[in-house]
Amino acid sequence: MLLEYQVNGGDFTNAGSVSSNVKKMMRQLGVDSSVVKRTVVALYEAEVNIVAHAYRGVITVDLQPDKIYIKLADEGPGIADISQAMQEGYSTASVAVREMGFGAGMGLPNIKANSDILNVNSVVGKGTTVEITNNF
Numbered sequence: 001m002l003l004e005y006q007v008n009g010g011d012f013t014n015a016g017s018v019s020s021n022v023k024k025m026m027r028q029l030g031v032d033s034s035v036v037k038r039t040v041v042a043l044y045e046a047e048v049n050i051v052a053h054a055y056r057g058v059i060t061v062d063l064q065p066d067k068i069y070i071k072l073a074d075e076g077p078g079i080a081d082i083s084q085a086m087q088e089g090y091s092t093a094s095v096a097v098r099e100m101g102f103g104a105g106m107g108l109p110n111i112k113a114n115s116d117i118l119n120v121n122s123v124v125g126k127g128t129t130v131e132i133t134n135n136f
Contacts, residue, residue: 001025001063007050009076012100015051018059019044022070025063031136039068039134042114045107046130050074052097054127067116070132079122086112086120 003025005018019040026036043059050057054076062069079085085092088109093102112118117133 001061003061003063005059005061007047007057007059007074009051009053009055009057009074011051012102015048016044018047018061022061022068026068029063031068035068035134035136038114039070039132042111042118042132042134043070045110045114046070046072046132048102049107049128049130050076052093052102053077057127065136067133067135072130072132073127074129075127078124078126079120079128080124082120082122 003022005021007018008014022043023036023040026039027033047059050059050072054074057072057074057076060071060073062071084090086108088106091098108120111130111132114134115132116135117131119131120128122128
């Protein structure tokens with residue numbers, strides 16, 4: 001099952017709607033609750049990163065019999081130093097984003113902790129691609 005979602009940067013009203021939809025779908029398909037939880041945490045963090053940092057993005061969800069593969073590709077400023085961005089507490093979120101309760105610097109570390117496989121690629125000035133795979 002292949003699904004695609006459009007996400008707009010700055011749209012905090014709808015932040016989390018993709019992860020909510022994926023959670024419902026996984027539950028309906030009988031995926032183990034621990035896998036659902038890990039996947040939704042990782043996806044939510046990545047989805048909010050698009051909303052908080054990028055202009056727009058596309059989330060592709062490929063639900064297979066033995067795993068879920070999620071690709072988030074955004075158009076935005078990119079990440080200059082991915083290893084630094086993977087450190088807990090490191091954030092480039094604006095003051096406005098932080099005042100809304102986002103941008104604590106836990107996004108990428110939480111994604112990593114809740115993914116079986118995580119790939120992050122970024123080009124400064126173009127955008128970032130995050131790939132999450134969780135096995136069932």
